[in-house]
Amino acid sequence: MRRSGTRWKGSRAAEVALGEPIxxxxxxxxxxxxxxxxxxxxxxxVILTANPQQIHIFNRACFGRPILAATAKTSSSASLEMxxxxxxxxxxxxxxxxxxCICIYQQQTSEGRAILSExxxxxxxxxxxxQFVHLYKAYAHLRSKHWVVRAxxxxxxxxxxxxxxxxxxxxxxxxxxxxxxxxxxxNTWAEMQAxxxxxxxxxKTLLLLHIIPNRETVDDSSPLxxxxxxxxxxxxxxxxxxxxxxxxxxxxxxALRGDQKTKV
Numbered sequence: 001m002r003r004s005g006t007r008w009k010g011s012r013a014a015e016v017a018l019g020e021p022i023x024x025x026x027x028x029x030x031x032x033x034x035x036x037x038x039x040x041x042x043x044x045x046v047i048l049t050a051n052p053q054q055i056h057i058f059n060r061a062c063f064g065r066p067i068l069a070a071t072a073k074t075s076s077s078a079s080l081e082m083x084x085x086x087x088x089x090x091x092x093x094x095x096x097x098x099x100x101c102i103c104i105y106q107q108q109t110s111e112g113r114a115i116l117s118e119x120x121x122x123x124x125x126x127x128x129x130x131q132f133v134h135l136y137k138a139y140a141h142l143r144s145k146h147w148v149v150r151a152x153x154x155x156x157x158x159x160x161x162x163x164x165x166x167x168x169x170x171x172x173x174x175x176x177x178x179x180x181x182x183x184x185x186x187n188t189w190a191e192m193q194a195x196x197x198x199x200x201x202x203x204k205t206l207l208l209l210h211i212i213p214n215r216e217t218v219d220d221s222s223p224l225x226x227x228x229x230x231x232x233x234x235x236x237x238x239x240x241x242x243x244x245x246x247x248x249x250x251x252x253x254x255a256l257r258g259d260q261k262t263k264v
Contacts, residue, residue, distance in 0.1 A: 006163060007170040007203065017164040022146040025061040029101040036103040038113065039092065041121065043128050046092035046104060048085040055083045062148045062165050063091050088151065089125045089132060090139040096121060097223060098140065122223040133220045134211045134229075138177040141209065141231045149175075156198060161207065173207040174199050180213075196236055206236040 008014045032054070039048040048064060058064055064085030087095070095102045097118055104121050105113040116124070126132045135158060142149050148162040150171075157174035176195070178185060186192045186208075199206045210232040218228045 009168055013168040017168050020060065022061060025057055026099060028057050029099050032101040036101055039102050039104050041104050041106045041124065046087040048087055048102060049082055052081060052083060055085065058085055060165060063087060063095065089129055090136045093121060093125060093136055094140055094143055119222055123221065134179045135177055137211050137226055137229050138209045156195065171204060174204045175207045175209060177209050177211060179211040208234040208236060
């Protein structure tokens with residue numbers, strides 16, 4: 001049975017999370033808008049380069065995964081250790097579109113790095129990942145509400161949603177994204193029951209995010225199409241009849257005892 005309440009990791013985890021909310025980290029990253037960090041777009045991910053202080057903020061907000069470190073020279077000839085993060089396509093586009101703290105280039109030419117526009121990045125990512133439009137809508141919906149969103153493959157889901165950094169708290173939700181014209185998922189009672197039991201066994205709640213167009217035809221060639229989709233959220237929880245039946249029986253027993261006393 002799923003335990004109720006937030007499952008923090010450690011006695012001070014809740015205090016740490018309260019002292020550094022996700023919204024405050026977003027505010028810090030948005031200060032880089034005047035000079036966004038450059039990142040390289042690959043077919044399946046985005047490689048971001050930043051200094052240790054910036055990387056620390058990305059890590060605290062739980063964006064990307066560290067992959068390697070190198071040493072670079074700054075303009076002042078001072079040695080500065082630069083670090084690298086690998087970003088998923090959804091989180092990279094969120095950083096460039098919503099927080100606007102990074103810019104993306106695809107390759108470096110003899111004339112230098114050609115920064116891609118938001119529309120160009122959108123089209124490339126959409127062509128690279130056919131389900132990108134709907135997954136990004138779900139990802140941005142959760143991130144905009146300050147949930148930390150990570151990959152959910154190990155739990156058979158699209159994403160996992162955390163109240164704060166995974167080092168501080170266990171995930172609350174296993175998120176499955178659903179939309180029309182996709183291969184049917186959880187379309188039988190057996191599949192739904194299996195997914196629900198899996199989530200229950202690891203103390204997660206199954207969260208279904210239905211991506212619904214608000215017009216008959218949506219042109220998804222531009223990132224503006226995000227506003228043409230609605231998100232319908234549904235929690236799927238197991239019903240435990242033993243608990244309800246016992247409470248019901250206790251109520252009947254108390255009522256009977258009361259009747260007996262009245263009769264006496």
